[in-house]
Amino acid sequence: MAKLIMTVDDSTSIRQMVSFTLTSAGYQVVEAVDGSDALSKIGDSSTIDMLITDLNMPNLDGIGLIKNVRTQQRHRFIPILLLTTESQEAKKQEGKAAGASGWIVKPFNATQLVEVVRKLLK
Amino acid sequence: MKDRNQQAFVEEAKELLAGLEEAVLEIERDPLNTELIGKIFRTMHTIKGSSAMFGFESIASFTHELETAFDCVREGTMQVTPELVTLTLASRDHIASLLLVVEDGLQVDEALTSKGNAILRQLRTLMPQAAEPGVAAKTPAATVSDPNADSQKSVLYRIYFKPPENIFLRGLNPANLIEELAAMGDEEHVVHADSPSVQEPEGADLCRSIYDILLSTAHPAEGIRDVFIFVEEDSELRIEKLYDAAPLGKDKWQPLLETMRASKGVPTSSLQALINETEGRREKVKVDATADGGTGRHQEQRAIHSIKVPSERLDKLVNLVGELVTVQARLTIAAMNLTDPTLTQIAEEVEALIAELRDNAMSMRMVPIGTTFMRFQRLVRDLSVELGKEIRLVTEGEDTELDKTVIERLGDPLVHMIRNSIDHGIESPDMREAAGKPRTGTICLSAAHSGTNVNVTVSDDGRGFDVEAIRLRAVAQGMIKPDSHPTEQELFAFAFAPGFSTSKEVTSVSGRGVGMDVVRRNIEDLGGKIEIASKQGQGSTFTLKLPLTLAIIEGLLVRVNDELFVLPLAAVKECVELPPWNARRGNGGQLINVRGEIVPYVRLRDYFEMTGSAPSIEYAVIAEVEGKRCGFAVDSIIGEQQVVIKSIGKSYKDVKGISGATVLGDGALALIIDIPVVLSTAESERERLLRLASADVRVESSGSLAIRGEAQ
Numbered sequence: 099m100a101k102l103i104m105t106v107d108d109s110t111s112i113r114q115m116v117s118f119t120l121t122s123a124g125y126q127v128v129e130a131v132d133g134s135d136a137l138s139k140i141g142d143s144s145t146i147d148m149l150i151t152d153l154n155m156p157n158l159d160g161i162g163l164i165k166n167v168r169t170q171q172r173h174r175f176i177p178i179l180l181l182t183t184e185s186q187e188a189k190k191q192e193g194k195a196a197g198a199s200g201w202i203v204k205p206f207n208a209t210q211l212v213e214v215v216r217k218l219l220k
Numbered sequence: 221m222k223d224r225n226q227q228a229f230v231e232e233a234k235e236l237l238a239g240l241e242e243a244v245l246e247i248e249r250d251p252l253n254t255e256l257i258g259k260i261f262r263t264m265h266t267i268k269g270s271s272a273m274f275g276f277e278s279i280a281s282f283t284h285e286l287e288t289a290f291d292c293v294r295e296g297t298m299q300v301t302p303e304l305v306t307l308t309l310a311s312r313d314h315i316a317s318l319l320l321v322v323e324d325g326l327q328v329d330e331a332l333t334s335k336g337n338a339i340l341r342q343l344r345t346l347m348p349q350a351a352e353p354g355v356a357a358k359t360p361a362a363t364v365s366d367p368n369a370d371s372q373k374s375v376l377y378r379i380y381f382k383p384p385e386n387i388f389l390r391g392l393n394p395a396n397l398i399e400e401l402a403a404m405g406d407e408e409h410v411v412h413a414d415s416p417s418v419q420e421p422e423g424a425d426l427c428r429s430i431y432d433i434l435l436s437t438a439h440p441a442e443g444i445r446d447v448f449i450f451v452e453e454d455s456e457l458r459i460e461k462l463y464d465a466a467p468l469g470k471d472k473w474q475p476l477l478e479t480m481r482a483s484k485g486v487p488t489s490s491l492q493a494l495i496n497e498t499e500g501r502r503e504k505v506k507v508d509a510t511a512d513g514g515t516g517r518h519q520e521q522r523a524i525h526s527i528k529v530p531s532e533r534l535d536k537l538v539n540l541v542g543e544l545v546t547v548q549a550r551l552t553i554a555a556m557n558l559t560d561p562t563l564t565q566i567a568e569e570v571e572a573l574i575a576e577l578r579d580n581a582m583s584m585r586m587v588p589i590g591t592t593f594m595r596f597q598r599l600v601r602d603l604s605v606e607l608g609k610e611i612r613l614v615t616e617g618e619d620t621e622l623d624k625t626v627i628e629r630l631g632d633p634l635v636h637m638i639r640n641s642i643d644h645g646i647e648s649p650d651m652r653e654a655a656g657k658p659r660t661g662t663i664c665l666s667a668a669h670s671g672t673n674v675n676v677t678v679s680d681d682g683r684g685f686d687v688e689a690i691r692l693r694a695v696a697q698g699m700i701k702p703d704s705h706p707t708e709q710e711l712f713a714f715a716f717a718p719g720f721s722t723s724k725e726v727t728s729v730s731g732r733g734v735g736m737d738v739v740r741r742n743i744e745d746l747g748g749k750i751e752i753a754s755k756q757g758q759g760s761t762f763t764l765k766l767p768l769t770l771a772i773i774e775g776l777l778v779r780v781n782d783e784l785f786v787l788p789l790a791a792v793k794e795c796v797e798l799p800p801w802n803a804r805r806g807n808g809g810q811l812i813n814v815r816g817e818i819v820p821y822v823r824l825r826d827y828f829e830m831t832g833s834a835p836s837i838e839y840a841v842i843a844e845v846e847g848k849r850c851g852f853a854v855d856s857i858i859g860e861q862q863v864v865i866k867s868i869g870k871s872y873k874d875v876k877g878i879s880g881a882t883v884l885g886d887g888a889l890a891l892i893i894d895i896p897v898v899l900s901t902a903e904s905e906r907e908r909l910l911r912l913a914s915a916d917v918r919v920e921s922s923g924s925l926a927i928r929g930e931a932q
Contacts, residue, residue, distance in 0.1 A: 168389060177391035199391040200450035218450075220396045 100126045101147040101219055106136040106163060107181065108155045112204075116150055116181075119208040120215060133158025137166060145172045148219055150179045153189050161189070161196050168197040177218035181206075229270050230323050231528070233279075236263050237316055238594060244308050245597045251300035260308070261290040267315065278328045279318045282336050286311050289347055297348045307343050309598065314339055374405065375464040376495075377444060378488050379433040382414070384454035385426045392451060394431060400447045405437030406470050410481040432480045434462070434473055460488045463495050531624065534585050541574075541581040542864035548574045549861055550885030578862070582623070589667045589676070590618030592627055596638055596665060603642045610649050610659050611642060616666035622674050626766055629746055630676070633739040637678045637762055638663065640736065645682030645760055655757065657681065670765075673748075679761035685754040687711055712752040716740040747879065749896065773865060775882070776841060777858040777890060780824050781832045784890035786863050786882060787852060791843040791895050795857050798838040812840055812851050821851030822902040824893070827877065843895055850899050865892060876901060 103125050105116040117127045128146070130136035132155040140146060149167060153160035160180060167173045180193045180201040190201055199218050202210060240263045247256045264287035271279035286308065292298035314336050321328050379401070383394050401407050414428035435444065444459050445452065462476075476491055548570055555567035593615040604611040622630070646652075646661035653659055663680045690711045694700045699714060716736045743750050747767045754760035775786035776795075796814055798821075811818050821840050825832075840851035863882035868891075872878065879894035 175388055175391055175393075194390065194454070195386075197386070197389050197391065217400070218391070220399065 100124060102126045102128065102145075103148045103150060103215070104128045104130060104136060104140065104146045106130045106133065106149065106151040106155070106160070108132055108152065112152065112181065115208070116211065119211050123212045123215070125215070132156050133160065133163035133166075136163055140167070140170075140173070146176065148177045148179070148215065149173075150181065150215075152181050153186055153193065161192050164193060164196040164198055179214060179218060226275075226322075229276075230319055232270065233267055233319055234316070236267055237312055237319075238591060239263060240312050241309065241598055242594055244305055244312065245601060247300055248302065248305045248601075254294075257290060257293050257300070261287065261294055264290055276318075276322050278333070278336075279315060279322070282311070282318065282340070283315060285340050285343060289343055292348060298346065301346070303342075304346055307339060307346070310339050311343070373464070374436050374438050376462040376468050377433075377435045377437065377441070378458075378460045378462045378491060379431075379435055379444065380456070380458040380460075380485065381431040381433060381448070382456035383427050383429070383431075383451055385428065387427045387451060388425060390450075394427065394429065397447055397451075398431065398433065401433060401435050401444065404439050404443065404447075405435055407433065407435050408470065408473055408477055409433040410477060412484045430456075430484065432485075434476060434480075436468065436470070458488075462488065462491055468495065534581075534624075538581050538585060541578050544574055545578060545862045545864055546883055546885060548885075553885050575862070585624045586621035587624045587627055588619050588621050589627060589630075589674075590615075592631055592634070593618055593665055593667075595631070596634065599635065599638060600642060600663060603639065604646075607642065608648060609642065609646055609661065611646050611661045611663060613638075614662055614664045616664065617668045620667035620669060620674060622667075622766065626674075626746055629742065630764075630766070633742040633764070634665075634676070634678065636736065636739045638665070641678060641680040641682065641760070645680035645684075647683050674766045676764040676766060677761055678764075679759060681759040684756040684758050684760050685712060685715070685752070686756055690714055708754075709752075712754065715752065716750070747894075773863060773892075775861055775863040775892065777861050777884070778824075778839075778841060778852075778854040779856045779858060780828075780854050781830055783828075783830065784858070784884065784888055785824060785854070786861070786890045786892045787841055787843065788892070788895060789860060791845055793842045793844050793849065795839055795841050796851075798840040798851075798853055800836060810853075814842060814849075814851075817849070819849045819851050820902075821853050822898060823853040825853070825855075827898060827902065843899075845896050845899055848899070850895075850902075852893070852895075852898075863890070863892065 103120055105113050105120075105127060106129075107113045107116070108131055113129045113131075117129055120127050128139060130139050133151075134157040136149075136151070137158065149164075151160045151163055155163075158166075164178055167176075167178065177199040178197060180190060180198045181204055182190050182193075182201050183204050190198075193201070200214060202214055240260060243256050243259045243263070247253060247260065250256065264283050268280050268283040268287055271277075271283065289298065289304070293300060293304075298304075314332075317332060318328060318336075321332065381394070381397075383392075383397075384390075387394060398407070398409060410432050412430040412432065414430055437444070441459050441461070445457075448455065448457055451457075475494060479486055479491065479494060548567075552567045552571060555563045596615075597613055600611055600613040641663050646663070647655065647657075649659040652661060661680060661682055663678065665676075665678055667674060667676045669675075687708055691700070691706070694706075694711065694714050695702045700706060716739070740750055743764055743766070749765045751763040751765070752760065753763070774789035776789050776792050778785050778787060794814075796812070798812060810821055810823070812821050813819075819842060823834075823838075824830075825834060834853075835855050838853050838855060839857050840853050841857065842849055842851050844850075861884070863884075865880040866882060868875075868878065868881045877894050877898045878891050879897075880892045882890050882892060884890055
């Protein structure tokens, strides 16, 4: 059974890149456009195996999303990957405190992404 | 050469040396560039490490001292001086000769050894006292985690890891990280509990375990660190080199693990003491010797983007593709004769595939010209020092790709040309200053694509050609009459004549009048051409026009009598009928009217002095060479074809007008016409005739233009 990964980003191109890359690597991917969209979709779906999220998003941002997801019993220990930019060091620390497993600094390439996802989903 | 690994080492070392030369030359201009110093140091280190591993002690020990010197430079106790640069270059050459010796499986002889020792003696005089060999080895620094660890052999690390308490809540698991470590080599660990109640991490919200890990791996320390990438900042993590003198088998770890289990956070130095006790003192010395190593080879961790293949295999591939092209031509002809639509379709598909295969195979032999250019930085430096000139070499278009055969054969001509520019072109600094030029002369070496050709130019901002001096010299050597007034181009051409030199003195570099004619011959052998542009006082530019490849060309197959010829299609513009009223029989000097444009043509039948008579309607293949159009009259035109160029052997190499031969699909032979040569021969012949008959040139305005050029 392929692992289900959710990618949350308000940028369509980033979502598509993540989605395409991970689908090619054999994962199943669902997309969400921001934190609240992600939460409502997680509500619908059963359990996701991993979350990949942007930090700055409208409605509910990445930090808020992580905090919320970590309160859900079934998602307490899933890997969560942040997509950050170089300038977001403070935000990254906040994300880690909220429960992010790791981060990838944009711009990143497909190989990097797959490597990190493999590492975290071990 | 004993085995393939050693061969691989030699290949690698050669590449490293090329890179080294580049870095050393660059550092001379930029002596404080720490990146370059680091690069030089790493190169030395890698050569030392791998040569020792493959049993080439002579190279390892020599390189070691050089490495030590650059370690001093790295630490700032030594300066990059011109002397150091010269010595480093000499060392590089010495290592290269050592490589040649080991490559041939020979022993290093005394002469070479003493040469190496001489270099090292000089090197030692430059080095600060404390860094002299023997004193150079540092006190055991092995306790510190060394990110520059040598990746060539297994090193035993001790990893002390106390994860952040919230590691589980961050979706991470220490067990996974340890699993990743275990995948890198041999791994054993003991777990200590920070708080006695938490032993089993599974299900616990907070992690209070401490992991004390032994890992024997060939990965460098930063590879290990990467495993902890997402938790490193929040963890207590120490990665320490325990032992790297020799592989220490897992079976010998038990006492270590017991100590680690018994005392939480036992100092690494205690563990090392334990190893040394069991492994003896002999190894300890080795730890000291290797612990100060630099960056190893980390490339291995990167994905493989390119593979190396011996060039003979590529040549073989290209040859086979060549044969395939020939067979495919036969298939096409057979399919055409049988007029079976199915077969024709297959033949067409095969043709398309083979064309692609051919392009691919050819592209594999294409190599960038940059490596060849690199050689010349050194040449320019050495020669300009020798001649007391200040010269900068600028290179452009290093990425331009050329067939490797062309590149291999281009080296020598370029050496000659650059030597020539350095010796004759660039003036001495004082003369330059007097002429209002910067003291430092510039030689520019560039390469660029131009259609199916590659142009390689060597230009300098030196004194340029002294046209008058060349003329006088040519007169003195009886090449021209004193009262003749040849054009500049014609005079420049004398530079390529054998034995012609305007140099007043013979230097060690050039001036003997050999060289440029060899250059021209080499370039012509490659199917190329040289052009000169020069302005006195401002410099000269030599342009080499080279074909992209030598092996396979697109050709146009034509026939005269029963003989087949191939004209390289790249030069062919169009084919026209040659009606009898235009086909005046004569000794060349004929023109044809192609839609109003008057084009001279050469009758191949006459050029090759073939017997028999031409058909009533001949054809002319119009070719364009260097902007000039010219026709070739033939009996009939058969069609386009890919042809594999075969050499016609030494006996025929002096036959002008033929550049090779090819075997056609049906087994017949065809000669490949060397268009530029035929043209220039025909042209000089025509000019001679035109001069003789200049009074008799008539333009007949009756629709067909003809100039009667025959001698009366």
